[in-house]
Amino acid sequence: MKKTKKRDIGTIIGFLFPAVVLYSVFMILPLLMTCYYSFTEWNGITAKVFVGAANYADMLHDRKFWQTLQNTLILVTFSLIFQISFGLLIAYLLYIKTKGAKFFRTAYFLPVVIAPVAIGLMFSLFYNSEIGVFNKILESIGLGILKTNWLSNPKTILGAVMAPQIWQYIGLYITIFLGAFQSVSGDIVESAQIDGANKSQTFWHIIIPDIRNFVFISMILCITGSLKSFDHAWIMTKGGPGVRSAYLGVYMYKTSFVNSDFGYGSSLSIIIVVLSLIFSQVLSHINDRFADK
Amino acid sequence: MNSKKLISLGLIAGMIISVTGCGSSPAASSTAASSSAEAATKAAETATTAASAAAAVDAASTKAAADAGNKVKIVLATNWGEGDSKYDYFYPKFQEFQKSVADTIDVELETYTTEDYKTKIKTQTASEDLPDVFTYWGGGMMKDMCDAGLLLDIDDYFADSATVKRDDFDPTSFQYYTASDGKQYGVPIESTRGVFLANSELFKKYNLEYPKTYDDLKKCAEVFKKNGIIPIAIGSNGGTPSEFFYSEIYNQYSGAEDELNAMTSGGPFKTDNAVKVAQDLQDMVKDGMFPEDTVTNGGWGPSLQLYTDQKAAMTYTYPWMYESIPEDIQKLSDIIPIPQMPGSSVDSSTIEAGFTVYGFLINKASFEDTAKHDALVKVCDFLASDDLTENLVLSGMVPCKNVDTAYDKQKLIMQKTIDYAKDKKLVQVHYTKLPSNEAISAMDSGLDELFINGISPEDFVDEVQDTLK
Numbered sequence: 001m002k003k004t005k006k007r008d009i010g011t012i013i014g015f016l017f018p019a020v021v022l023y024s025v026f027m028i029l030p031l032l033m034t035c036y037y038s039f040t041e042w043n044g045i046t047a048k049v050f051v052g053a054a055n056y057a058d059m060l061h062d063r064k065f066w067q068t069l070q071n072t073l074i075l076v077t078f079s080l081i082f083q084i085s086f087g088l089l090i091a092y093l094l095y096i097k098t099k100g101a102k103f104f105r106t107a108y109f110l111p112v113v114i115a116p117v118a119i120g121l122m123f124s125l126f127y128n129s130e131i132g133v134f135n136k137i138l139e140s141i142g143l144g145i146l147k148t149n150w151l152s153n154p155k156t157i158l159g160a161v162m163a164p165q166i167w168q169y170i171g172l173y174i175t176i177f178l179g180a181f182q183s184v185s186g187d188i189v190e191s192a193q194i195d196g197a198n199k200s201q202t203f204w205h206i207i208i209p210d211i212r213n214f215v216f217i218s219m220i221l222c223i224t225g226s227l228k229s230f231d232h233a234w235i236m237t238k239g240g241p242g243v244r245s246a247y248l249g250v251y252m253y254k255t256s257f258v259n260s261d262f263g264y265g266s267s268l269s270i271i272i273v274v275l276s277l278i279f280s281q282v283l284s285h286i287n288d289r290f291a292d293k
Numbered sequence: 294m295n296s297k298k299l300i301s302l303g304l305i306a307g308m309i310i311s312v313t314g315c316g317s318s319p320a321a322s323s324t325a326a327s328s329s330a331e332a333a334t335k336a337a338e339t340a341t342t343a344a345s346a347a348a349a350v351d352a353a354s355t356k357a358a359a360d361a362g363n364k365v366k367i368v369l370a371t372n373w374g375e376g377d378s379k380y381d382y383f384y385p386k387f388q389e390f391q392k393s394v395a396d397t398i399d400v401e402l403e404t405y406t407t408e409d410y411k412t413k414i415k416t417q418t419a420s421e422d423l424p425d426v427f428t429y430w431g432g433g434m435m436k437d438m439c440d441a442g443l444l445l446d447i448d449d450y451f452a453d454s455a456t457v458k459r460d461d462f463d464p465t466s467f468q469y470y471t472a473s474d475g476k477q478y479g480v481p482i483e484s485t486r487g488v489f490l491a492n493s494e495l496f497k498k499y500n501l502e503y504p505k506t507y508d509d510l511k512k513c514a515e516v517f518k519k520n521g522i523i524p525i526a527i528g529s530n531g532g533t534p535s536e537f538f539y540s541e542i543y544n545q546y547s548g549a550e551d552e553l554n555a556m557t558s559g560g561p562f563k564t565d566n567a568v569k570v571a572q573d574l575q576d577m578v579k580d581g582m583f584p585e586d587t588v589t590n591g592g593w594g595p596s597l598q599l600y601t602d603q604k605a606a607m608t609y610t611y612p613w614m615y616e617s618i619p620e621d622i623q624k625l626s627d628i629i630p631i632p633q634m635p636g637s638s639v640d641s642s643t644i645e646a647g648f649t650v651y652g653f654l655i656n657k658a659s660f661e662d663t664a665k666h667d668a669l670v671k672v673c674d675f676l677a678s679d680d681l682t683e684n685l686v687l688s689g690m691v692p693c694k695n696v697d698t699a700y701d702k703q704k705l706i707m708q709k710t711i712d713y714a715k716d717k718k719l720v721q722v723h724y725t726k727l728p729s730n731e732a733i734s735a736m737d738s739g740l741d742e743l744f745i746n747g748i749s750p751e752d753f754v755d756e757v758q759d760t761l762k
Binding site: 044 | 411412415416418419437438440441443523529530531584585586587588589590599604730731734738739741742744745746747748
């Protein structure tokens, strides 16, 4: 018995070792190094100077940090609202209306596989007030009053940069939720309906609790995806004007690679990691509480 | 031994082999390099004088490497890749050069688009893995590399080059590559001139004269706007082209030249002139001189495109964009002085922004590597050659090197630029004078905000000044 156990341990270590080494070298080690850099003043070239928590203290007085944090949290909120709810809604419609479901599933998923750079460039052109289609469409449907310079108007710029990203990834959640709906046992749904539950009651009290874990995973993906957002904002506006359309990821990149302030840039990276952990833990806690009920 | 154990051992062995395999090439190269170096040293021992010994080391090192079948590898990095206006003029010459030295040198060309290229060089600098030679900007852009001692004092290159000498270049062009220690760390290639273009056909069509003052400009702008024409195609995205236009207007004010020169040695950005010019630009935005959407119409390409599409009557650009101006637009374009701003005292028709903007830097460690030295000098000689320079001129480049450039072979717009510049005093711009990347970046993003009225002129100036502390 003991011999078998020893052999099993050897096999387990053997299988895990490559993955642990790769994960440590490419994930854990860089994270630890970034954490160390965040306590230094470093331009990426000359020697690192240990400055303790000075970079984090600087953040408290950095207007640009607070603005990009606010932009990021707004993106997280809107992503959760639109991507998860639209994802659920459209997936449910595809689930109950099976005619053409395959086509629509592919059509909705299509934007997900397009490079964010291409989406960003495409929307930049759409938004252009001289040659773009958005203003022309608004005018043609009698909503000319809503015409604006989408990316040059301080009131609309953040929304204009957020919209393509939120739109692009709705398809991902549709696919996840459609798979989740299809995994719900037909017997349970049928039993509920025999017991007199209508479609709405079946959805909220039978299906949703059954796919709770899928919703939870989707919310984690949605939040972490939003926290590390970069591509769309960088392509469309480079986070500008100023940092009006920048998220933490964009501000971190600009600080590190444009301003060559790798110490401060690393501390911004750590903040992104910490926020991701906090959000994940809070959601996990909420999910556990629902599971207990 | 059971099958599970065999599989796990196999996986571990595979992992170890792959990790070892990754590390084997540099080790092999390093062995080859040291053998070459040994051969070089032996050859050098036969030389009689110290000078000839040094030369022998270089020659023998390259030859030894070639004899051994190990060509010297030189990495040349540039942003003149496909899509860049210089690509068609650079790449064929590069291929010719690459072929001519193929027996002894393996010249590896790395190209990236401009913004990616800046990031690449910064990342490579941080990882101490700079290319052997690379085209790059000077001033604040190369400061960190100079401070870290990564770049070669170009006098060392000129001393070892048989074909390229300091005297071949316009002496003022080295100013941009002069670091705080007084030494120069870049060989200048490209100088440039700021040009304010006006579409003569549109002015004729609406019976307008070219504006000489800001009041004239306002009158022209009214007419153009009434007819759906944007008066001046200048946006601001990442500070282009607004930053250079800002500098051009700045130079219209008394004392600007001294203030700009003082900036490299710690002088302030925040001056009365700086606030005045920021105010001028914001007034121009409010008066509808520029496209309404200054972000999407910012950047060199989009700004120029409005002009070349004849949707705008005027624009401000630089010769590196001439490749994008169609011939018919070149014909109907005139270069005119920027209208005189209210309260300015330097006659705008007598000045023009003109400065060194680009060149190449040499990796000091590579230059001092005896195995690479000779080959590296050859690649540098190619980059600074008359042949390549003359070809690049055809793309719309103003050369820093004194070469014979046939006037009639150049683009029409370039001929007009040369004619216009004849009686102009060249003035500097903030881009080459600001002492750090951070300051340039703050100016760029501040101007983007200024153009959308998201920041006051005073706040803009303060934000840039804050980076200089």
